Amino acid sequence: MNCFSFVIHPMELRRDAARKYPILGLLPESAVEQIALRLSPKWMSEITGIESKTGATTSGYFIGCPFSTRQLTNLPHELVYQKLVECGQMSAERGAKIMGLGAYTSVAGDAGITVAQRLEGTIGVTTGNSYTVYTAVEGLLKGAEMMGIEAKKASVAIVGATGSIGAVCAKILAAQVGEVALVGRNADKLQHLKAEVEARPDCRAVVKVAPEIRVALREADMVLAVSSAGKELVFPEDLKIGAVVCDVARPRDVSKTVVEKRNDVLVIEGGVITVPGQNVEFNFTFGFPTSTAFACMSETMILSLEGTNESYTLGRDLTVEQVMHMGDLAKKHGFSLAGFRSFEVALSNEDIEKVRLNAEYKRRPMAA
Numbered sequence: 001m002n003c004f005s006f007v008i009h010p011m012e013l014r015r016d017a018a019r020k021y022p023i024l025g026l027l028p029e030s031a032v033e034q035i036a037l038r039l040s041p042k043w044m045s046e047i048t049g050i051e052s053k054t055g056a057t058t059s060g061y062f063i064g065c066p067f068s069t070r071q072l073t074n075l076p077h078e079l080v081y082q083k084l085v086e087c088g089q090m091s092a093e094r095g096a097k098i099m100g101l102g103a104y105t106s107v108a109g110d111a112g113i114t115v116a117q118r119l120e121g122t123i124g125v126t127t128g129n130s131y132t133v134y135t136a137v138e139g140l141l142k143g144a145e146m147m148g149i150e151a152k153k154a155s156v157a158i159v160g161a162t163g164s165i166g167a168v169c170a171k172i173l174a175a176q177v178g179e180v181a182l183v184g185r186n187a188d189k190l191q192h193l194k195a196e197v198e199a200r201p202d203c204r205a206v207v208k209v210a211p212e213i214r215v216a217l218r219e220a221d222m223v224l225a226v227s228s229a230g231k232e233l234v235f236p237e238d239l240k241i242g243a244v245v246c247d248v249a250r251p252r253d254v255s256k257t258v259v260e261k262r263n264d265v266l267v268i269e270g271g272v273i274t275v276p277g278q279n280v281e282f283n284f285t286f287g288f289p290t291s292t293a294f295a296c297m298s299e300t301m302i303l304s305l306e307g308t309n310e311s312y313t314l315g316r317d318l319t320v321e322q323v324m325h326m327g328d329l330a331k332k333h334g335f336s337l338a339g340f341r342s343f344e345v346a347l348s349n350e351d352i353e354k355v356r357l358n359a360e361y362k363r364r365p366m367a368a
Contacts, residue, residue, distance in 0.1 A: 001057050001058060001059065002056075002058050002097050002098075002304040002305065002307055002309070003058065003059055003060055003061075003094070003095045003096045003097060003304065004058060004059075004060035004061075004096050004097065004098045004099065004100065004300050004301060004303070004304040005060055005061045005062075005063050005087070005091035005094070005096040005098075005099045005100070005123075005300075006047075006060060006061070006062055006063070006099070006100040006102055006297050006300050007041075007063055007064075007065050007084065007087050007099065007100065007101050007102050007105045008044065008062050008063070008064055008065070008102045008103065008286075009064065009065040009066070009067055009068065009069070009072065009102070009103060009104065009105055010064075010066075010067075010068050010069075011068070011069050011103070012068065012069070013029065013032050013033060013036060013067075013068035013070075013071070014027065014028075014029045014032045017032055017036075029068075029070075033068060033070070033071055036066040036067055036068065036071065037071075037079070039066040040066075040086065041063050041064060041065055041066065041083065041086055041087045041090055042063070042064045042066070043061060043062075043063055043064075043090075043094075044061070044062040044063060044064045044284055045061070045062045045282060045283035045284035046059065046060075046061055046283055047059060047060040047061060047062065047280075047281065047282050047283070048279070048280075048281050048283075049277045049278065049279040049280040049281050050275055050276065050277045050280055050301055050305070051276055051277040051278065052276055052305045052332075052333035052334055053276060053332075053333060053334035054305075054332065054333060056305045056306075056307075056333070057277075057305075058301060058304040058305050060096065060300070060301070060304065061091070061094060061096065062282070062284050063087050063090060063091060065083055065084065065087055065105055066083070067080065067083060067105075069103070069104050072104040072105060072107075072108040073104060073107075073108065077108070077109040077110075077114075080105075080108045080109055081109060081114050081115055081118065084101070084105060084108075084115045085115055085118045085119060087099065088115065088118075088119040088122060088123045088125065089119070089122065089123075091123055092119075092122045092123040096123060097123060097124060097304065097309035098123065098124040098125070098126065098300060098303050098304050098308070098309055099119075099123050099124065099125050099126075099300070100125075100126055100127070100128050100296060100297060100299065100300030101115070101125065101126070101127050101128070101296075102128070102294075102296060102297065103250065106127035106128065106129065106296065107127075107228065110315060110316075111127055111164070111314060111315050111316050112125050112126070112127045112311075112313075112314040112315065113314050113315045116311040116314055120311075123309075124303070124308070124309045124310045124311045124312070125311045125314065126299055126300055126303060126311060126312040126313045126314070127296065127313045127314060128294075128295060128296025128297065128298070128299035128300060128313060129164065129165055129296065129299075129313045129318060130299060130312065130313040130318060130322045130323045130325075130326040131273075131295045131296065131298055131299035131302065131323075131326045131327070131330060131335075132165065132248060132270065132294075132295040132296050132299070133165050133168050133169055133172070133318060133323045134295070134323050134324070134326055134327040134330070135270060135272075135273060135295045135337055136165070136169060136224060136226065136246055136248045136270035136295075137169055137172050137173060137224075138327075138337055139246050139268055139270050139337055139340065140156075140173075140222055140224055140244060140246040140268075140270075141176065142337065143222075143244040143246065143266055143268050143340065143352075144221070144222050144244050146266075146349070146352050146353075146356070147242060147244050147266055147352070147355070147356050147359070148242075148356055148360075149221050149222065149242070149244065151176055151177050151178075151222075152176065152177065152178060152204075153177075153178045154177050154178055154179070154221040154222055155177070155178060155179035155180075155181065155219060155220050155221050155222070156173050156177050156179065156180050156181065156205075156220060156221070156222040156223070156224060157181040157183055157210065157216040157217055157219070157220035157222070157223045157224070158170050158173070158180065158181070158182055158183060158223075158224045158226065159183045159213065159217075159223065159224065159225040159226065159227050159233055159234065159249075159253055160183070160184065160225065160226045160227025160228060160229070160249065160253070161182035161183055161184050161190065161193060161226075162182070162184045162186060162189040162190060162193055163226060163227065163228055163316070164315070164316035164317060164318050165226045165248065165318065166182075166184075166224075166226045166227070167193055167196075167318070168318040168319065168320060168323055169224055169226060170182060170193060170197050170207075171196070171197055171200055171203075171320050172320055172323065172324075173205070173224070174197050174198075174200065174202075174203040174204065174205040174207060175200070175202040175203060175204060175205075176204075176205075177205050177222070178205055178206065179205055179206045179207075179208070180197065180205045180206070180207045180208070181208050181209075181210040181216045181219070181220060182194060182197075182207065182208070182209050182210060183210045183211075183213050183216050183217075184211070185211070187209065187211055190209040190210075190211065191209060194207050194208070194209055200320075213233060213234075213238075214238050217234060217238040217239055217240070217243075218238060218239070218240055219240065220239075220240060220243060221240065221242070221243060221244070222243065222244045222245075222246075223239070223243060223244070223245040223246070224246050224248070224270075225245065225246065225247045225248065225249050225252075225253035225254055226248045226249055226253075226270075227249050227253050228249070229249070229253065230251050231251065232252065232253065232254065232255040233253045233254075234247075234253055234254040234255060234258065235255050235257060235258065236255070236257050236258050236260075236261040236262045236265075239258065239262060239265050241264050241265075241359050241362045241363055242264060242265070242356070242359030242360075242362075242363065243265050243266070244265075244266045244268070245258070245265060245266065245267045245268070246268050246269070246270050247267065247268070247269055247270065248269075248270035254267055256343055259342055259343060263354075263355065263358045264355060264358040264359040264361075264362050265355070265359070266342075266352060266355045266356075267342045267343070268340040268341065268342055268347070269340070269341045269342065269343075270295070272288065272292055272293075272294070272295075272337070272338045272339070272340070272341050273292060273293055273294070273295050273297075273298040273330075273335055273336065273337065273338055274291060274292055274335065274336050274337070274338040275291050275292065275293050275298060275301065275335065276333060276334035276335060277291065287344055289338075289346065292338045298330070298335050299312070299313065299326060301335075302326065302329050302330055302333055302335060303329075305333045306329055306332075306333070312326075313326075340352070
């Protein structure tokens with residue numbers, strides 16, 4: 001049986017550390033960060049019970065990198081690489097063959113390339129972004145279907161289009177929808193991506209550059225939010241009646257006020273996945289129901305079940321082929337989209353139907 005590891009880290013260092021060591025909550029964040037610099041990675045929990053529908057099984061571990069979100073994005077890259085390589089070496093010593101980089105460890109520095117190179121021959125590395133993309137597109141299209149939106153005639157705005165996830169989502173969606181609006185801050189990069197998308201033989205959509213986010217959102221039937229802005233970009237007043245918004249970004253791109261003020265808009269989270277197996281145990285709480293995980297975690301598990309112990313998704317240049325291959329492997333092993341959640345709350349089919357009916361009512365002339 002293959003074994004894997006998955007790297008996690010504190011999103012807010014002082015707050016998270018104070019849960020176990022309350023005295024740390026009395027220190028300034030900078031002081032806690034100095035302590036974290038001297039700490040080694042730590043085993044957090046064992047993951048058991050994962051079983052593919054092919055009969056293959058795997059187990060793994062969560063390993064905690066002590067660096068905070070701010071440290072992973074602001075520290076010299078070399079310090080981050082050293083800590084992540086240490087995670088890989090510890091994982092290999094426990095028998096892991098593949099290591100997934102979670103949250104901001106997957107975007108730090110060159111997004112896994114250097115870490116994988118330094119661990120070559122020891123353990124494989126993946127960011128999990130291929131399956132994250134696959135499930136984001138899958139979820140967006142499924143949500144649109146449930147809201148009565150016909151994808152092939154619909155318009156999609158991609159917030160953060162020039163990032164690695166946004167760019168490949170644009171290429172995949174351009175084969176399935178009527179219009180794709182590329183939203184981003186760099187006009188040159190947007191024009192370059194537009195040309196790349198339009199050059200694909202399967203592109204059927206009208207592709208346009210949309211540097212003004214609010215204008216693009218107001219015209220979009222579907223919104224895919226995948227930016228790395230680290231702040232809220234999508235607000236209630238920006239969205240079209242009946243729109244579907246899939247927020248993959250962490251920290252979130254979508255303000256919680258959207259679900260509080262717009263009962264006619266469906267907001268879902270990307271990449272919540274059902275993990276196959278009768279008794280899946282993570283032995284660690286990260287806010288998901290039993291036997292479900294983030295897509296990036298699931299990619300690591302899929303590669304372990306497949307016995308693919310070489311590095312997979314690295315760097316910032318994803319390909320459509322990588323993404324679709326990972327989707328095929330997920331189906332082979334029994335991973336699937338686990339319904340929908342919105343701001344950590346599960347959405348039933350009845351909840352979604354209420355949103356659809358609210359949108360239908362607001363579209364009526366009398367409702368104005």
